[in-house]
Amino acid sequence: MQEEAANPEAQVLSWIRGDRRAEFGDAALQLHACHFRHNTPYRLFCEQQGVGESVKSWRQIPCVPQEAFKHADLRSFPAGQTAKTFRTSGTTGEGFGQHHFRTLEIYETAVREGWRLAGMPRGPFLVIAPHPDEAPHSSLSHMLGVLAPRESFIAPQGVIDLARLSSLGEPVCLLGTALGFLHLFESMDRQKISLRLPSGSCAMETGGYKGSGRTISRADLYALFGNKLGIDPADICNEYGMTELSSQFYARGPRGLHRGPFWARAVIADPVTLEEVGEGETGIVLIYDAANVGSVVGIRTRDLAIKRGDAFELLGRDPAALPRGCSRSADEWFGA
Amino acid sequence: MTSAQRAGTLAVAAGPFRALLGATGADDLLAWLALELGHAGAIDEWVDYGKGRTKAFAPETILHVVSGNTPHAALQSIVGGLLLGSRNLVKLPRGGIAEIGDFVTRLPEELRAKVQTAEELPPGWLAEAEAVVVYGSDETVARFRGLASPSQIFIGYGHKASLGVIWDDPHFVSCDGAARDASLFDQQGCLSPQVFYVRDTPSGFAREYAEHLASAMDRFNRTHPRGPLTTEEKAAIANLRAAYRFRAAGDLRVALWEGGANLDWTVVYEEDAWFPASPLNRVIFVKPLPEGLPSSIGPASEYIGAVGLFPCTEELADRFAALRPSRFCAIGRMQDPHWTWHNGGVPRLASLVKWVDFES
Numbered sequence: 001m002q003e004e005a006a007n008p009e010a011q012v013l014s015w016i017r018g019d020r021r022a023e024f025g026d027a028a029l030q031l032h033a034c035h036f037r038h039n040t041p042y043r044l045f046c047e048q049q050g051v052g053e054s055v056k057s058w059r060q061i062p063c064v065p066q067e068a069f070k071h072a073d074l075r076s077f078p079a080g081q082t083a084k085t086f087r088t089s090g091t092t093g094e095g096f097g098q099h100h101f102r103t104l105e106i107y108e109t110a111v112r113e114g115w116r117l118a119g120m121p122r123g124p125f126l127v128i129a130p131h132p133d134e135a136p137h138s139s140l141s142h143m144l145g146v147l148a149p150r151e152s153f154i155a156p157q158g159v160i161d162l163a164r165l166s167s168l169g170e171p172v173c174l175l176g177t178a179l180g181f182l183h184l185f186e187s188m189d190r191q192k193i194s195l196r197l198p199s200g201s202c203a204m205e206t207g208g209y210k211g212s213g214r215t216i217s218r219a220d221l222y223a224l225f226g227n228k229l230g231i232d233p234a235d236i237c238n239e240y241g242m243t244e245l246s247s248q249f250y251a252r253g254p255r256g257l258h259r260g261p262f263w264a265r266a267v268i269a270d271p272v273t274l275e276e277v278g279e280g281e282t283g284i285v286l287i288y289d290a291a292n293v294g295s296v297v298g299i300r301t302r303d304l305a306i307k308r309g310d311a312f313e314l315l316g317r318d319p320a321a322l323p324r325g326c327s328r329s330a331d332e333w334f335g336a
Numbered sequence: 337m338t339s340a341q342r343a344g345t346l347a348v349a350a351g352p353f354r355a356l357l358g359a360t361g362a363d364d365l366l367a368w369l370a371l372e373l374g375h376a377g378a379i380d381e382w383v384d385y386g387k388g389r390t391k392a393f394a395p396e397t398i399l400h401v402v403s404g405n406t407p408h409a410a411l412q413s414i415v416g417g418l419l420l421g422s423r424n425l426v427k428l429p430r431g432g433i434a435e436i437g438d439f440v441t442r443l444p445e446e447l448r449a450k451v452q453t454a455e456e457l458p459p460g461w462l463a464e465a466e467a468v469v470v471y472g473s474d475e476t477v478a479r480f481r482g483l484a485s486p487s488q489i490f491i492g493y494g495h496k497a498s499l500g501v502i503w504d505d506p507h508f509v510s511c512d513g514a515a516r517d518a519s520l521f522d523q524q525g526c527l528s529p530q531v532f533y534v535r536d537t538p539s540g541f542a543r544e545y546a547e548h549l550a551s552a553m554d555r556f557n558r559t560h561p562r563g564p565l566t567t568e569e570k571a572a573i574a575n576l577r578a579a580y581r582f583r584a585a586g587d588l589r590v591a592l593w594e595g596g597a598n599l600d601w602t603v604v605y606e607e608d609a610w611f612p613a614s615p616l617n618r619v620i621f622v623k624p625l626p627e628g629l630p631s632s633i634g635p636a637s638e639y640i641g642a643v644g645l646f647p648c649t650e651e652l653a654d655r656f657a658a659l660r661p662s663r664f665c666a667i668g669r670m671q672d673p674h675w676t677w678h679n680g681g682v683p684r685l686a687s688l689v690k691w692v693d694f695e696s
Binding site: 065 | 572586
């Protein structure tokens with residue numbers, strides 16, 4: 001039986017901050033044991049899978065489907081101790097997913113350390129996304145609020161302050177969603193504004209286009225950054241994260257591969273057997289996130305990727321949105 | 337060629353496609369013409385019309401934009417165009433549709449010359465067409481609608497989904513038919529049911545029906561295996577199964593039956609009435625029939641193509657008429673519409689012709 005850590009939050013926090021005495025596998029197994037004992041929906045799921053409290057390898061930890069956060073209270077601590085709940089973008093009828101936290105210290109530390117370890121820019125930042133006060137349930141807004149001060153948010157109520165962008169005297173790092181940047185570029189077109197940001201400027205974009213009815217390849221989006229702002233596509237990063245996780249994976253440039261921090265693992269797996277696929281093969285993305293102390297370690301995402309060594313090439317954020325001819329999938333109505 | 341001659345020739349060429357097209361005798365085709373145009377020879381001669389006479393003029397050229405997942409719809413569209421005597425330009429999806437090529441080679445030279453196919457839309461085809469018929473996603477239909485000129489006849493068949501209602505079937509005799517409906521064409525067509533709403537009388541019956549349906553899906557799959565899946569489709573089905581497996585572990589209102597490691601078929605029982613997201617490819621939901629079906633199932637109620645009924649009675653059709661499908665039919669026959677079916681709620685031949693009246 002795995003020993004349940006006396007204070008898993010303190011141990012994980014210390015580990016993320018650089019105490020390398022822990023190993024990923026040990027941490028993940030201890031968390032699994034803790035979650036098994038304190039998280040009833042998770043325990044039922046494990047038992048259904050024939051998995052007990054004790055497993056030999058972190059790869060044996062069951063991956064909870066992302067959608068489960070919509071239907072179950074995946075909380076490994078008493079509800080009364082909840083400090084924060086992030087929600088997925090809700091859709092009428094199908095509800096929204098919720099990720100509960102007893103403390104945000106681990107989440108915020110993981111954001112900062114993950115950013116630093118990935119060699120991401122130090123700033124100054126300009127953020128094209130809602131401030132956490134405007135979107136208190138958005139994990140993305142919270143993450144951006146951890147990285148950038150309040151005055152960096154230049155799109156209050158969804159209106160982008162183009163004057164701020166036009167008057168920059170030093171290089172800047174833009175942070176925002178891919179959709180937010182598309183809106184920026186369209187605003188610039190409408191107002192016939194052409195900008196060249198100071199040399200050395202860069203950007204980090206994240207998120208897909210679900211529900212928007214729009215799609216654009218990463219290469220085309222990055223080309224727009226070049227055309228509209230003068231940012232070299234090689235200086236643009238993509239963040240792969242989700243409400244159900246506490247950690248992020250980053251890729252640089254239009255063909256960059258995603259990598260995560262040492263406390264998280266991505267496995268590209270066959271969707272049926274969940275065995276890891278071979279090099280260059282396509283599978284679904286399984287994430288094992290040891291910073292998910294208060295929920296579950298293993299998440300089965302809906303995303304597809306190609307295995308590239310110890311990294312992965314993301315193929316898209318919504319593989320369920322398949323062309324279906326005249327047979328309409330509800331996804332298309334719900335924009336889910 | 338007269339309409340009767342074209343019907344006779346088309347019946348021969350369409351013969352091998354009976355499984356896709358249903359009854360395609362010359363009489364069937366002429367009856368279709370007569371039903372929609374009032375007279376089987378309305379294209380060939382002046383026919384009585386009120387106090388005068390009238391004649392139907394078919395489009396010189398029809399552009400058909402067809403999708404690959406439903407070859408029968410594409411074939412029907414071309415057969416209709418040929419029956420009217422029009423020239424038919426057929427924009428196929430990438431990779432083509434084998435059945436279309438096969439059908440065209442079976443046509444006699446005179447009719448074969450009236451069909452041209454291309455996988456990329458050749459410049460000029462759209463402008464050349466007097467009528468444009470588009471099958472595909474809402475986005476595809478909207479794109480072509482935007483490109484068509486106001487003087488062109490435009491008929492678009494966009495997104496649709498279908499459902500079945502099991503009203504009274506204590507001995508589960510509809511299950512094999514329901515499995516056929518949900519399995520043929522791997523749910524790619526607009527007539528494919530994605531949900532069966534089952535009257536839960538006595539309580540627990542709907543869940544029991546789901547279990548029987550799962551057995552029927554398995555039986556059907558043994559004789560009619562599902563087509564190949566892309567990685568994306570496999571992932572979508574496997575992810576859905578994983579999500580419902582999770583829910584079933586802790587929620588008795590949810591149950592899952594999975595056919596084979598090859599993702600052959602999947603039956604999900606779920607108590608809420610919402611018309612759910614389906615990855616298709618033989619993934620079928622069974623839900624207790626709610627009070628007020630149209631208002632309970634969500635936005636899908638605006639996109640219902642066909643409603644299968646068991647038993648299939650006009651009384652039941654009236655009960656669910658608020659769903660506004662273009663077709664009620666018997667469970668087990670959902671994939672076999674009559675030639676005369678008002679696809680999308682419109683008469684398919686009559687929508688293409690223009691009438692010229694003669695008043696002496």
